[in-house]
Amino acid sequence: MSTEAPTKSPAPGNRLVLDESAINAAKSGLDKGAVTPHDAPWREDIIKLLNDALATELVCVLRYKRHHFTAAGRSSPKIAEEFMVHANEEAGHADRLATRISQLGGEPDFSPDSLSKRSHAEYDESLDLTAMIRANLVAERVAIETYSQMIDLIGEKDSTTRRLLEDILSDEQEHADELKDWLKE
Incomplete structure (x- = not known):
């Protein structure tokens, strides 16, 4: 005797089917590279979010580097070394964000004039x-x-960008845990 629940057929119109018109549209517009009709409705908003995240990562690189070079005290050599490790990881995040912005047909904004205005994090001296x-x-x-x-x-809306952000988020969580532990030392 089967213990499985009987499977219902989906109601007509609720079936999993691909959008053939979007697939056909993807065959044209080759100059757009990876950007397809699926990306279009949210592309500009996502590029803006990514450019702000890029600014945040760049400000973090600068802050960590400043702290690396100015750290002093008994525990400072070990921590200063870790500040540089974090700076390099943040720079890697910035590069990955800039790459994704370009893939979406946007322009990564590295303008020094607007970095601190667009950054979610602050610089620290x-x-x-x-x-x-x-x-x-x-x-x-x-x-x-x-x-x-x-x-x-x-x-x-954009599974590739979401996975990128999830990966970066994991690194940021590791950084926070490490910094929290240093406060206890």
Whole structure:
């Protein structure tokens, strides 16, 4: 005797079928590269979100590098070295975001004049090691929140961008945990 529930057929019109007109549209517009009709409704909004995230990552690179070069104190050599590791990882995030912006047919905005205005995180000039760690932890927490919101907003609208943001979010969470632990030392 089978314990499986009987399977219902979907109601007419609720079947999983591909949009043939969108598939046919994807055969043209070759100059758009990876951008297909599926991306079109949200493309500009996603590019804006990604450019703001790019600004945030670049400000974080600058903040971590400043802290790397100005950290002083008993624990500073080890932590300063980690600040540079974080700076390099943030730079990698920026590169990945810029690549995705380009794939979507946008232009990555590296303008120094607008970086701090578009960034979700702040630059910090602290000279005290504990203040540096706190400033970086605040920035990582801001990044975690903004990436989480971006992932929710994008949802299924752009699965490639969503996966990219989820990957970066994972790194940011690791950074925050590490910084939290340094505050205990």
